[in-house]
Amino acid sequence: MKKFSDYLQAIARTNHPGNGLKTQWLFYCGMLFLSRDKWWGDFRHRPSRHEGIDICWHRNEQTHEVHGFTPETRIPAMENGTVVNICDDFLGRTLVVKQKIPEASEFKIIFTYAHIVPEANILIGQQIKKDQVIATVCDTQKNPQLVPHLHFSCFEIIEPVPETRLDWNVFTDPEKVNMICPVFL
Numbered sequence: 001m002k003k004f005s006d007y008l009q010a011i012a013r014t015n016h017p018g019n020g021l022k023t024q025w026l027f028y029c030g031m032l033f034l035s036r037d038k039w040w041g042d043f044r045h046r047p048s049r050h051e052g053i054d055i056c057w058h059r060n061e062q063t064h065e066v067h068g069f070t071p072e073t074r075i076p077a078m079e080n081g082t083v084v085n086i087c088d089d090f091l092g093r094t095l096v097v098k099q100k101i102p103e104a105s106e107f108k109i110i111f112t113y114a115h116i117v118p119e120a121n122i123l124i125g126q127q128i129k130k131d132q133v134i135a136t137v138c139d140t141q142k143n144p145q146l147v148p149h150l151h152f153s154c155f156e157i158i159e160p161v162p163e164t165r166l167d168w169n170v171f172t173d174p175e176k177v178n179m180i181c182p183v184f185l
């Protein structure tokens, strides 16, 4: 829980320097891990359980003014890691990042930052540092039902897959990955 709440603070600090600590984050149920609910469009059901957490709505602790993300919203890295792939998702691009936490698992741990536009200097094979800005949020004008947001997931890769082939075909295959709740990292 600490790591995830620290990450939300890092996003706030990155985008509202000096005011980040006054940011409170807001979630519809459908934005949460394993939810079957949609938080857009007809608010009915997702085709499959949500593989991560969607992040965008936040408010100022004092004024209670609610804001979403915009295509200018900058996304920092949650932890140090290595970019092993950059692939498409249904809204934009996904950064696939291998984490250096071998003691946590005998398997490979992957973080994905999805529905984003990677920074121009972020390339496959590159090391990234905690809090480094790695992307901006994808513009959703072509999918107006959805607002710009970050989808963050954590996966344990349980079947050997070449790193450059780690994409959403793999991440949605329960024989190849275990989904880990980001809140319990």
Ligand SMILES: [Zn+2]
Pocket (backbone or CB within 6 Å): 050, 051, 052, 053, 054, 151, 152
């Ligand atoms: Zn999502």
